[in-house]
Ligand code: SF4
């Protein structure tokens with residue numbers, strides 16, 4: 100068990116982080132390159148950057164964007180806030196980083212981490228329930244749309260139990276092992292799945308605008324490529 | 333779909349007979365897709381969309397079609413995925429690899445038929461984009477999917493016929509010859525003289541004018557009041573404008589089914605402005621005509637003429653005190669419909685309100701409005717497809733009807749040829765027959781103070797019928 104645990108916290112963690120970082124860097128590099136290329140060849144280079152930045156920011160700080168289903172909106176918000184803060188700012192996690200990279204930064208108090216962890220776990224489960232209950236999301240959902248939040252719930256739940264052995268029905272080591280394995284799995288999945296929105300989302304509003312800025316003669320070029328340039332309507 | 337239909341249709345809408353003879357469609361579709369990805373900028377969007385859609389379903393809460401039908405196929409994110417699935421499978425490395433290893437999705441004729449149905453159920457109003465955390469533009473996906481479908485023959489016949497008339501026939505979508513156009517304008521001049529006692533001319537082919545006027549050409553058949561008001565505004569404000577006999581149609585159905593056509597039609601606007609050595613494209617009260625004209629710099633480069641919508645011109649003239657008014661002469665309750673194509677991105681929302689507030693005693697807003705407004709239900713050219721009227725008015729237009737009813741307004745001002753036709757039908761089919769749908773300028777015309785005694789005020793409201 101100890102060996103497994105060491106493996107999960109050491110080599111596996113490093114591999115997962117490498118996957119995550121390389122994957123995300125690749126996404127950003129491709130997206131930025133594509134945007135630049137699209138703008139360069141666009142006939143109309145007039146792009147409302149400010150407006151787009153505002154729209155993007157409004158979603159990054161989405162208070163007031165709870166929408167039609169306030170409960171769903173609130174759950175999503177609580178979920179995102181807690182799953183971003185705890186992994187990055189829990190004391191134990193920072194220690195892990197420090198061990199691997201010598202980098203460290205201030206931690207949040209453990210009590211706050213506990214509260215956020217409980218929120219994250221509950222919100223992840225709630226998200227699954229709401230996904231099943233609301234017709235729109237339910238009809239769109241694939242297996243992974245249920246699996247990811249559940250996996251996240253397991254990771255946060257086991258993390259909580261590992262932090263509080265006194266409250267835990269399972270022993271410390273198995274809890275921590277489940278936690279570490281699950282977390283690594285998520286890290287690896289991020290660049291390969293819809294979770295890549297963690298890095299692409301700030302660019303998507305800009306992308307939606309840029310895509311409407313066609314190169315001049317985009318239409319006739321396509322006609323030419325298809326041999327339809329002289330075809331009557 | 334109604335029992336009275338003359339012959340069975342393959343899709344909910346008619347397509348041309350030749351469209352049904354196209355063979356090998358999946359291959360052609362993919363060939364087109366590849367060419368489009370190469371020459372356009374859509375790839376950047378598809379690449380991102382195919383990755384980030386979180387299937388959160390928020391878009392479903394915002395689609396007026398899905399809200400009315402509740403049908404699975406009407407969930408926006410799901411419809412978008414129809415095209416994204418093709419993109420993923422054939423145009424991403426992962427998709428190609430997966431197909432080689434484990435097989436899976438293949439593009440078939442049946443799948444194309446399904447896309448042909450679904451992408452003509454979305455009106456590309458882009459309302460769902462506003463609530464999508466990822467900013468995914470389903471309107472863009474619909475726009476692109478329709479183009480790809482058009483290249484394998486699938487486009488509602490009504491749209492193709494109009495574009496054919498415009499590009500290869502008489503030169504405009506309503507097939508109005510120049511002689512008839514001039515006749516109509518003479519008639520309108522007489523009406524202005526008879527009703528308002530003013531001599532106002534519709535100028536033709538004036539070289540060096542500031543604006544060349546392109547209304548939806550159907551206005552010359554259907555909207556005499558809008559046109560008379562346009563001329564009146566130019567008259568009182570001392571505006572410099574002309575109608576070009578080389579091209580007098582702002583309609584651009586290319587926006588609804590093919591960038592190839594859109595480019596050609598936009599090019600014709602620009603060419604006419606250049607022929608007349610004029611400076612600006614002045615679009616009449618029409619949403620899609622305005623949005624497609626805004627593509628002028630896209631297709632014709634940075635020195636394409638500036639595009640002005642008539643509402644912008646008039647609001648500015650009003651602000652500058654160039655339009656003398658008799659006051660708030662419109663007594664009935666008036667509400668305003670924001671056409672998606674000018675309002676969704678927030679480009680034209682306040683100008684019409686400035687005009688209406690200046691002349692209406694009882695102006696009320698619909699809720700929601702401006703960038704959030706509901707589509708009339710006939711957007712993206714569906715309004716021209718007569719055979720789907722029940723779908724347009726009872727499904728797509730139902731929430732619009734409820735929205736209008738809730739305002740209690742007698743008059744809906746809608747500055748768009750397409751919205752007007754659709755809203756009239758929506759009102760007829762949803763028990764709102766007493767609601768009048770008019771242009772913003774129509775109302776303004778009643779309020780302009782020409783400084784002369786009108787000869788026959790009582791005829792003001794009957795000019796439409798006279799013309800019909
Ligand atoms: S709102 Fe956007 S991210 Fe959510 S399901 Fe719809 S398209 Fe996808």
Ligand code: SF4
Nearest residue numbers: 395454455457458460
């Ligand atoms: S663009 Fe409009 S009609 Fe189309 S899916 Fe979105 S909300 Fe519905």
